[in-house]
Amino acid sequence: MSEPILVSDGFADGGSSTPISELDEPTLYRLAVLGSDEAVEEIARRANGD
């Protein structure tokens, strides 16, 4: 299964499709609180040192 990605549609700042593994922790935290299980799993992955 491919890695979850963010599809950012803003072109003013360049925009891009970003692998979730490249997001910083504040963004992951916000996504996790919103209900993104992918963000929670990424935080857990980092915590486990994977």
Add this chain to the structure above:
Amino acid sequence: MDWDPARHPRWPADAPEHRGGQFADSPLANEYRAFQAAGQVWLRSLSRRAHPKGRWWPGRWSAVDPEVYHKEQLSHIRDSFLQNGIRPDLARQYTQEIAGTTTPPTVVLQNGPHRLVFQAPHGDYGGVAEMFDVLHQAAPISTPARLLFARDIPGQHHGTTLMPSATVMFDMGIFQPPSQADVETSMPSAARVPWWQYVMAHEWGHVVGGDHRLLDPPMPMMQGLSGYVYRTDWMDEAERRREAYAEAFAEWFFTDGHPSIEAVREAALAFRWEFPG
């Protein structure tokens, strides 16, 4: 649906009264008050409209206590950490860190499995909910959707979709008028509907499109759409396909399934977009 922009006032990212009052009598201030009033009136009507069952139903949105929502999310995160093999003490530590760096939303609406989360004190919540319902009727999504409207998130004046889930974040700038570049590099509908509605439809396209069907080899149809996809120079082929899909979906949606652009018509046939009878 009537897409008259006057029916859904824009949502100014900065309330006029937060600017020292010099805009108190400006058209923007009046627009903001109308927008705020529409949202507050709609919120007060929710208790009479909430549907008793746990499934999505058009127009049946109910309000959730934002503090309760935030605590439920944190509890879910802690449980997920434990299920992912993190030691209990570390799971607690990470959860506390998340709790300390995030704030509860101001308004949370639910309709069956779907949530609309607002981190702004005022807004036309009813307009956003109505837009959700119309999109869901035109193109149902199978996973629980969470749509967040907030400041300081990725995608200034745009939306950001987390794929393959249906978590979508919207920058508050979408409630401002679009730039000329926004309109010129979007489908024709962007010039005649409120920008926030266009962005919602575009992101909905990402959600209903997912990632799977778009990994197929490029189709002539997609090539025909490429001229309507902004700044394709920085995109790889997969990104171009995703954006073309979302743009085509938005145009199809706002033309009630009768787009004038041939490539959009071909996309609707290929992906079996169809308004309910």
